[in-house]
Amino acid sequence: MQAERVGAPPGPKYAHLEEAAGQRIRGVRRRGKFLLLPLQGGARPGDVLVIHLGMTGRLSARAPEGYERARLTFQEGPDPVLHFQDVRRFGRFLLLPGGDPAGLPTLAAMGPEPMSRAFDAAAFARSLQRSRTAVKTYLLSQRPVAGVGNIYADEALWRAGIHPATPARCVSGAQAAALRDAIRAVLRNAIRAQGTTLNDYRTVNGALGAYAAALSAYGHAGDACPRCGGTMERMVLGGRGTHLCPRCQPALAGPATPLGPSGRLTP
DNA sequence: CGAGTGCCCTGACAGC
DNA sequence: TGCTGTCAGGGCACTC
Numbered sequence: 001m002q003a004e005r006v007g008a009p010p011g012p013k014y015a016h017l018e019e020a021a022g023q024r025i026r027g028v029r030r031r032g033k034f035l036l037l038p039l040q041g042g043a044r045p046g047d048v049l050v051i052h053l054g055m056t057g058r059l060s061a062r063a064p065e066g067y068e069r070a071r072l073t074f075q076e077g078p079d080p081v082l083h084f085q086d087v088r089r090f091g092r093f094l095l096l097p098g099g100d101p102a103g104l105p106t107l108a109a110m111g112p113e114p115m116s117r118a119f120d121a122a123a124f125a126r127s128l129q130r131s132r133t134a135v136k137t138y139l140l141s142q143r144p145v146a147g148v149g150n151i152y153a154d155e156a157l158w159r160a161g162i163h164p165a166t167p168a169r170c171v172s173g174a175q176a177a178a179l180r181d182a183i184r185a186v187l188r189n190a191i192r193a194q195g196t197t198l199n200d201y202r203t204v205n206g207a208l209g210a211y212a213a214a215l216s217a218y219g220h221a222g223d224a225c226p227r228c229g230g231t232m233e234r235m236v237l238g239g240r241g242t243h244l245c246p247r248c249q250p251a252l253a254g255p256a257t258p259l260g261p262s263g264r265l266t267p
Numbered sequence: 268c269g270a271g272t273g274c275c276c277t278g279a280c281a282g283c
Numbered sequence: 284t285g286c287t288g289t290c291a292g293g294g295c296a297c298t299c
Contacts, residue, residue, distance in 0.1 A: 012295095033293075033294095052293080052294085053293095054292085054293060054294085055291080055292060055293070088291095088292090090292075090293060090294080091293090092293095092294090104294090104295095105294085105295075106293085106294060106295080140292095140293080140294095141294095142293095142294090149292085149293070150291095150292060150293085239292085240291095240292065240293095241290085241291075241292085
């Protein structure tokens, strides 16, 4: 296998790719939003190819129309080239020498996988106690749990009835448990729907993700809250658009009735 | 060291 | 019509 940067300027987002030459991909794993491809056969053991799609990154066996940033070339197999296209250049495609994540602080400090046993309510509640920052901002750091981005953070906080600006350490144990369940439910449903296509996102096969139609909070400022009928609002938190129902998600107060895993009100 | 801010990058869109 | 300005956001560098 060979890896090369195409078009994109050299830099940390495409580091050390030349060192993948001659190595073999042992498997494909995922941590949060990072794809991890452990390599084998290099001068130094433990090298890992790291791919992050960012906002607009896509992998495909067919050459993209433009904006290709990197590619892998294989010596055997039905698809000799894997192309990495990334219009807005938020993605990464790099080799991690020896698999040492020191150069990727978010990956190094990443919390448990959301569907794993390690993501339990008590541990999540303890993690939230460690930060004074807004609970939504803390979720986006990937430290309390892996893989939650801006859209799903808004959705999960809405479901759990927690105001996004609540300081993380002020989230009660009961709220943390509700938020944990909400994160799992939102991610499970979004994965089942093949993701959320607002503009750019496509599945690996080019299909649209259907979860956009199921969003309750994100992008719904000015609309009626599906739960209480109040008016949804938008605010900016940590530089990110943030959508909430001020009635269901009161600032620093207890949660409204949380939604169950089905997405319906729990009896 | 934790928290907050702004940058990167490009296309879509609003407004004049 | 064509220009300018604004917005979108994952991760990280930078500042305080």
